[in-house]
Amino acid sequence: MSWWSRASIRVRLTAWYTAVLSAMLVVYASATYVAVRHEFREQLEDQQAAAAFGHEPDADSEERMEEQLHEILVVLVLGLPLIVVLSGSGGYLLARRALAPIDNLSAEARRITADRLDARLTAPNQNDEVGRLAAVFNDTLARLESSFDQLRRFTADASHELRTPLSVIRGIGEMGLRETRSAPEYKDAIGSMLEEVDRLTRLVDTLLQLSRGDAGTLRLAREAVDLGEVARDVVSSLGILADDRRQRVDVHVRGEAVVNGDRLVLREAVTNVVDNAIKYAPAGSAIDVSVEGAPDRVSVTVTDEGPGIPAEHRDRIFDRFYRIDEGRSREMGGTGLGLAIARWAVTAHGGEISVAQAGAGSAFRLIIPRRAA
């Protein structure tokens, strides 16, 4: 058993093939021998019957037949192993040819490492078993490559985001120590350092929350949450920002909008999306928050009047630290994680978040199933 499981496929294939062939040859040879002997016996009996009717009996014929039978037996018994050996070796060679593409694949696959995920496996024939295996493997590689890419980009972005406030803090501190300054100047310097500390704190908290979400260690509460109420709540707390920019935010609730989920997490998702709309939509425009209850799900749609999100960015704006306009969003005090948090919050409830063009602006839609997954 252990030898068997350690042997290569080629050896096992050949062994099986040879065993099956031998068994069939033995059956075939035995059947042939039996049939021939039967035939001889019948001939012999015929001759004996003829002899009984007065013909001269042929004394040698029985002996000759036995001799012929013996010869046939010898040919069969000696020929059989020879055929088995010959076809076994042939099978062994054929098996190597058939399995060679797999050996090539494994040699190629061995060269692919985390640093070289862009390499792909080649198969001579795309449509045979090996070709299909290579295709499946390449598919997996492509997915791996993209998630590795994402991870690399995220690490680079995160360290950039964390280093920026750190270098500001350091710079201000070093400048403050360089010469003696007045008390108000010191207060200003310290205050500005503390502002950066706040920014760092919020960033770290948000990153922690996301990584807990990734690791699945964050437990969501399961309570009845009225998303209409959540939307009104969010708008009443953020409304003052819209007010400041002379924007109008309307909330429409149609149907019953209760889902089973975590109120704080859902509110965070809605807050981030509405906050974005207020931040980026032009002053004096209108923002619409529509909550619609369907039998199986509740959707929250936040529609603004511009400037809209170019199509090429739509897939990626939910990625962590992805920004359409680097300078502008940083200036507005964003962490670059708002929509990532929103997406996490929605998918944690088994829902979906998406963005579409709506007139000159965009419409963010959060869909939460009633029976959260």
Add this chain to the structure above:
Amino acid sequence: MLRVLVVEDERKLADVLAAALQAERYDVVVAATGEEGFYRANAELFDLVLLDLMLPRRSGLEILQTLRQRRIETPVLVLTARDGVDDRVRGLDLGADDYLVKPFALPELLARVRALMRRGRPMDALRFKAADLELDVVARRVVRGDRLVDLTVREFELLEYLLRHQGHLVSREMLARDVWKEPRRATPLDNVIDVQMARLRRKVDLEGVPRLIHTVRGVGFVLREGEP
């Protein structure tokens, strides 16, 4: 004088805590290890213990548990770098009176300390006064000088909160949690708070009268007569 024991192994942080508490006229004792903290809490009388959970040799949770087993009921405010719900629940289950997640703002720490010291004493005043500003919680009425100030619900809550912490700094995080009821630190409310505060200020601190609401850059706000 109220006595506070600070059990914290990170020396810089212990110094900052001690200085902040001394500035508020508390008598502060610092213990740099779990052993020492446990010994002092056992042997002396304190009004409050600030306890770091991650200490060398003897963990904060262990100390807390042993103190409570010995029926030492000094209020304990736990400082922790871990903010998982389980850690908090465990700390509170073992007898902590409150917890604060690092990094915390000093105004917040001082507010929690005040709250714990007040515990068991009637504290919920229903009328507040600062200079010529008066706020009546029951009547929902605010008067500055001889003029009635018309406030929205949120502005009223904000002003009440500032008055309850009169003379003490209030951070944006405290406001987000206590006035806006948003406990998640990742939610963006800072801009909302700033705009709301600007409006409140326009209504309360009119031109020609002394300013009461002050912004302390990088820290938060304070309601106080005279200079911030």
